[in-house]
Amino acid sequence: MPAETPIAQLNMAIEPAAADETPAAVKAKGIGVIGWVAAVWLILVVVVAILAPVLPIDDPEAPGAGRALPLFTEGHVLGTDSSQRDVLSRLVWGARASLTVSVGAVAMGMVFGGTLGLVSGYRRGRIDTILSSLFDVMLAFPQLVLALSLVAFLKPTAPQAGAGEVVEAAGGLTTIQILILALGIIAIPLLARITRATSLTWSQREFVTAARAQGAKDLRIMIREVLPNALPAMFSIALLSVGIAIIGEGALSVLGMGVEPPAPSWGNMIAENRSVSRAPLNALFCPVIALFLTVMALNYLGDAIRARFDVRESSL
Amino acid sequence: MTAPSSEPSAPPSSGPSAEPLLAVRGLVKEFPIRAGLFRRTVGAVQAVSGVSFDLHRGETLGLVGESGCGKSTTGRAVMRLIPATAGSVVFDGVDVQRAGSSALRALRRRMQIVFQDPYASLNPRMTVQAIVSEPLRIHGGWSDGGAERVRDLLDLVGLRPEHANRFPHEFSGGQRQRIGIARALALDPDLLVLDEPVSALDVSIQAGVVNLLEDIQDELGLAYLFIAHDLSVVRHISDRVGVMYLGKIVELGTADELYDQPAHPYTQALLSAVPLPDPRKQRERQRIVLEGDPPNPAHPPSGCRFRTRCWRKLELEADGVDTSACSEIDPLLSADEVGHEVACHFPKVRVMV
Numbered sequence: 001m002p003a004e005t006p007i008a009q010l011n012m013a014i015e016p017a018a019a020d021e022t023p024a025a026v027k028a029k030g031i032g033v034i035g036w037v038a039a040v041w042l043i044l045v046v047v048v049a050i051l052a053p054v055l056p057i058d059d060p061e062a063p064g065a066g067r068a069l070p071l072f073t074e075g076h077v078l079g080t081d082s083s084q085r086d087v088l089s090r091l092v093w094g095a096r097a098s099l100t101v102s103v104g105a106v107a108m109g110m111v112f113g114g115t116l117g118l119v120s121g122y123r124r125g126r127i128d129t130i131l132s133s134l135f136d137v138m139l140a141f142p143q144l145v146l147a148l149s150l151v152a153f154l155k156p157t158a159p160q161a162g163a164g165e166v167v168e169a170a171g172g173l174t175t176i177q178i179l180i181l182a183l184g185i186i187a188i189p190l191l192a193r194i195t196r197a198t199s200l201t202w203s204q205r206e207f208v209t210a211a212r213a214q215g216a217k218d219l220r221i222m223i224r225e226v227l228p229n230a231l232p233a234m235f236s237i238a239l240l241s242v243g244i245a246i247i248g249e250g251a252l253s254v255l256g257m258g259v260e261p262p263a264p265s266w267g268n269m270i271a272e273n274r275s276v277s278r279a280p281l282n283a284l285f286c287p288v289i290a291l292f293l294t295v296m297a298l299n300y301l302g303d304a305i306r307a308r309f310d311v312r313e314s315s316l
Numbered sequence: 317m318t319a320p321s322s323e324p325s326a327p328p329s330s331g332p333s334a335e336p337l338l339a340v341r342g343l344v345k346e347f348p349i350r351a352g353l354f355r356r357t358v359g360a361v362q363a364v365s366g367v368s369f370d371l372h373r374g375e376t377l378g379l380v381g382e383s384g385c386g387k388s389t390t391g392r393a394v395m396r397l398i399p400a401t402a403g404s405v406v407f408d409g410v411d412v413q414r415a416g417s418s419a420l421r422a423l424r425r426r427m428q429i430v431f432q433d434p435y436a437s438l439n440p441r442m443t444v445q446a447i448v449s450e451p452l453r454i455h456g457g458w459s460d461g462g463a464e465r466v467r468d469l470l471d472l473v474g475l476r477p478e479h480a481n482r483f484p485h486e487f488s489g490g491q492r493q494r495i496g497i498a499r500a501l502a503l504d505p506d507l508l509v510l511d512e513p514v515s516a517l518d519v520s521i522q523a524g525v526v527n528l529l530e531d532i533q534d535e536l537g538l539a540y541l542f543i544a545h546d547l548s549v550v551r552h553i554s555d556r557v558g559v560m561y562l563g564k565i566v567e568l569g570t571a572d573e574l575y576d577q578p579a580h581p582y583t584q585a586l587l588s589a590v591p592l593p594d595p596r597k598q599r600e601r602q603r604i605v606l607e608g609d610p611p612n613p614a615h616p617p618s619g620c621r622f623r624t625r626c627w628r629k630l631e632l633e634a635d636g637v638d639t640s641a642c643s644e645i646d647p648l649l650s651a652d653e654v655g656h657e658v659a660c661h662f663p664k665v666r667v668m669v
Contacts (some may be wrong), residue, residue: 206437210499213395214451215424224450228441 035304038297045294049095057089061262081273081283090264091286097176097265098291102245104180106238109187114234116188117195121230122203122222132196135189143186144251150182151257175260179252183245194237198230232309239302243295250291266291335409336370337539338394338427338507343367343403345386345393349614361614363389365563366403368649373506376533376540378554378571380547380586384610386563387543388432391509394541395429396420407507425455428500432512434492438484444470444495445480451502469498472535473528490521494528501532509541514549522546526553547590551575559583562610562621568649569656579654579663581628582606587668601668619643620661628662637662 031039048055062085078087120131155178173181202208203226211221250267252258254274259265261272269287273280344367346360364386371377379387393400396412405412407423415423428451431437438447448466452458457465467477473494484492493513500508510529514522526549533540544550550557551571558568559582567580578584585604592598606625611617617624623642632639641647641661649657654665 206431206433207439209397210429210431210437210496211450211454213397213424213429214454214499214503215421216450216454220454224442225439229439 031301031304031308034300035308038300038304041293041297042301045095045290046099048092049099052092052096055092057092058086060085060090060093060264078286079280079282081269081280087283087286090269091266091290094264094266094269094287095290097259097263098246098249098267100176101179101183101249101259101265102242104176105183105187105245105248106191106241108180108184109191109241110234110238112184113188113191113193114195117192117197118199118222118227118230120192121196121199122218122226124200124203128196131192135192135196138185138189139193144248147182147186147248147252148255148257150185151178151252154178154181175258179249179258182252183248186248187241187245190241191234191237195230195234198233199226202226202229232306236302236306239298239305243298246291246295337373337375337408338371338541339404339406340370340390340394341368341404341406343390343393343405344401345389345398346401359614362563362616363613364393364400365616367560367563367565368403369558369565369568371507371539371541373539374533374537375556376542376554378542378544378550378557379560380545380550380557381560382545382586382610384613385560386613387545387560388511390560391429391511391541391543395427395509396423397429421455425503426505427507427509428503428505429509429511430493430496430500430513433516434489434496435484435516437496438492440484443481443483444475444487447484447495448480448498448502451499455503457503465502466498469501472501472532473498474524488521489517490525493517493525497525497528497532501536504536505538507539507541509543511543512545513542515544515546522549529553547575547586559586562613562616564621564659565649566622566659567657573656576667577654577656577665578668579656579658579665580622580660581626582622584666584668585627617643619645620647620659628664632662 078091080086081090116131116135120128154173155175199222208221208225211225216224246266249258249265250270253265253267254271256271258267258271261268266287270284270291273284273287343364344362345364346362348357349359349361350356351358367386367390369377379390381387389398392398394405394412396405396415400413403413407427410419410423412420412423442450445466448469449458449462452462452465466480470477470480475491475494475498479487479491484495487495497513513529514525517525529540530553532538540553542550542553554571556569557571557574558565559574559580560566561582567574567578567583574583575587578587581604585606588602588604592601604627606627608625611621611624620626620642623629623639626642629639629642639662645661647659647661649659651657653663
């Protein structure tokens with residue numbers, strides 16, 4: 001058989017060469033300039049929100065007297081609102097409330113939606129059909145209306161208690177917790193769907209079959225093989241969802257169902273000052289701009305992260 | 317063997333041990349075709365239709381055939397990665413198809429698979445170390461010198477210890493296939509199903525991987541079920557070879573018997589298509605070109621499945637021979653006519669160059 005001689009002659013020492021050079025293209029590829037700018041802004045917002053109690057700023061809820069102060073006034077860089085409260089201080093404390101609500105809601109969506117989506121995409125078949133229909137039903141509700149009714153349901157008879165006091169609902173939940181629950185329930189089907197779609201494709205790759213051939217159990221395969229591959233897409237969507245949740249909290253505040261005044265959130269700051277004819281413009285536009293920049297930063301960072309991991313994927 | 321039978325005869329190379337490591341009998345795998353609103357089953361793709369073979373310890377059985385003939389499905393059904401529709405697979409006395417979950421886990425230690433696509437078969441988010449150690453972690457052998465075992469395995473397949481901390485995308489196709497082989501060997505199996513392990517690789521690299529597989533077999537005494545469509549690679553590595561066409565084994569014999577005295581018209585057509593390194597011989601040799609495509613496995617032809625493309629049937633009909641048996645009777649594997657098993661009503665040895 002002449003055809004076998006070339007095979008026998010070729011030595012196996014030919015090939016180990018390609019892997020010695022490190023893939024510089026992959027390593028140098030970061031998240032880009034825009035990604036970094038977005039990341040720096042988000043880190044700033046988060047750090048400021050966490051440090052709010054120790055920062056040398058005024059009490060965000062203590063009203064002063066007299067007229068609202070404009071921007072760049074001595075002692076009030078961003079001026080004051082119509083109740084003479086320092087806008088910068090309210091912005092910082094508002095970031096704390098807005099971020100807690102949005103990150104909490106998305107975390108809840110990630111945990112529950114991610115789990116359901118992972119199971120759905122990995123197992124397929126009947127479980128997938130049932131869970132997917134459930135997600136579809138949840139997505140069919142208009143989201144703001146669903147959030148509104150959830151908040152109203154969870155906070156039955158909110159006694160308009162004295163100023164500065166956190167309102168306790170019947171179930172013992174604070175307003176923040178109620179908002180996290182309401183927005184989290186809305187986030188669940190969104191994240192579940194994305195997780196399901198990515199898990200579905202990854203579950204059909206041969207390394208999953210290889211894991212089964214080794215005798216790995218389903219739970220192990222889902223956590224060790226499928227989840228790490230689905231995570232970048234999940235994180236990217238989660239970042240976008242944080243932006244949506246911040247806006248959602250704002251929308252609920254505008255409708256009077258958000259964080260209870262006088263405690264500030266970006267949403268209720270906008271709500272309180274939305275009547276342009278009476279409110280000072282700095283008190284309206286400072287939270288609007290902060291909200292805008294943060295949501296945009298979340299979007300860009302989400303995109304940058306996805307692009308970063310897509311490149312690695314396509315280099316395979 | 318006297319009577320026509322689908323049971324394969326014992327291979328001559330197997331020595332005195334009569335008990336085969338792997339005995340496959342009448343393996344059938346059908347994929348249902350569903351249609352309509354209620355997803356009713358309206359038919360079945362007959363991917364594997366009654367495949368039987370034995371595989372002994374330390375032996376290599378090659379399975380060849382064109383794309384879609386059911387080679388890979390056979391390999392996966394043997395591993396029970398997909399459930400078989402009918403038939404039995406007995407691995408060292410244990411019925412694989414009926415094994416309970418703990419028995420199956422024990423079996424998984426002893427039979428492993430290497431996949432065709434080295435790009436899809438390694439998890440891109442795991443380091444080589446994690447990939448190769450995963451079988452040990454699953455079966456609880458990690459704490460007992462697992463790191464050392466991984467180092468030995470990498471050394472065995474020709475990778476360096478410093479490769480352990482890298483990710484699969486940092487390797488070439490051939491090196492990835494070596495990682496896949498190291499992973500399959502981690503549990504010290506008795507049987508390796510090699511599902512086209514070199515088909516996706518560059519020709520220059522195929523040789524390295526094939527030689528590696530042979531070295532490993534010599535060292536560890538593994539049995540290989542080597543699935544491929546490259547006939548010269550299969551001859552190089554196999555002790556016995558089975559040729560598959562449309563879900564059935566049409567010819568089964570030792571590598572020398574099959575390549576030097578092929579008796580089935582399909583085997584002869586396949587062999588006539590193997591490129592020869594000598595261009596003069598290549599120009600002069602006779603080629604048998606099959607007309608048309610393989611039939612739809614959802615509606616295979618009656619009788620002999622190869623009859624729709626069989627060149628010998630046409631030759632015989634031209635000579636006035638009655639070939640009605642071809643379309644009426646499904647030929648069984650039989651070693652009566654020629655020295656090895658052929659599933660043909662009119663087997664005839666024809667020496668292919």
